[in-house]
Amino acid sequence: MQRFGRKIDAREEDVFSELLHFLLRKNNRMLSHDEIVEITGVSPDLLNKWVKLGKLKSTIFPNLGAPCERCGRITQEKLCVSCSASIVTTLKQEEKNLAWFNQIQRKGGKAIYHYKE
Numbered sequence: 001m002q003r004f005g006r007k008i009d010a011r012e013e014d015v016f017s018e019l020l021h022f023l024l025r026k027n028n029r030m031l032s033h034d035e036i037v038e039i040t041g042v043s044p045d046l047l048n049k050w051v052k053l054g055k056l057k058s059t060i061f062p063n064l065g066a067p068c069e070r071c072g073r074i075t076q077e078k079l080c081v082s083c084s085a086s087i088v089t090t091l092k093q094e095e096k097n098l099a100w101f102n103q104i105q106r107k108g109g110k111a112i113y114h115y116k117e
């Protein structure tokens with residue numbers, strides 16, 4: 001198996017087009033992230049970058065993904081399912097906290113005003 005990007009001076013675009021050709025071949029479309037790295041020797045960082053840039057689309061390559069920006073798990077979104085879920089929960093909690101904080105502030109504001117007088 002040919003190792004892609006083996007030449008030190010290989011340009012990124014060249015490596016990419018070589019990889020794309022390889023992936024578009026029958027049966028290669030379904031390869032996973034790790035398999036592609038192992039078979040082609042392309043650096044995982046480059047592969048992640050291309051996935052995130054949308055150069056390698058998950059609609060065409062369903063098993064390809066890039067690390068979740070929060071926990072590093074391979075996902076096809078910016079964040080994996082569990083991180084998205086926990087962020088939604090956090091946001092809801094923050095909304096509650098903010099509402100509570102505003103309430104306190106509204107009450108507290110008056111008190112501070114009186115105090116300064």
Ligand SMILES: [Zn+2]
Nearest residue numbers: 068071080083
């Ligand atoms: Zn995650």
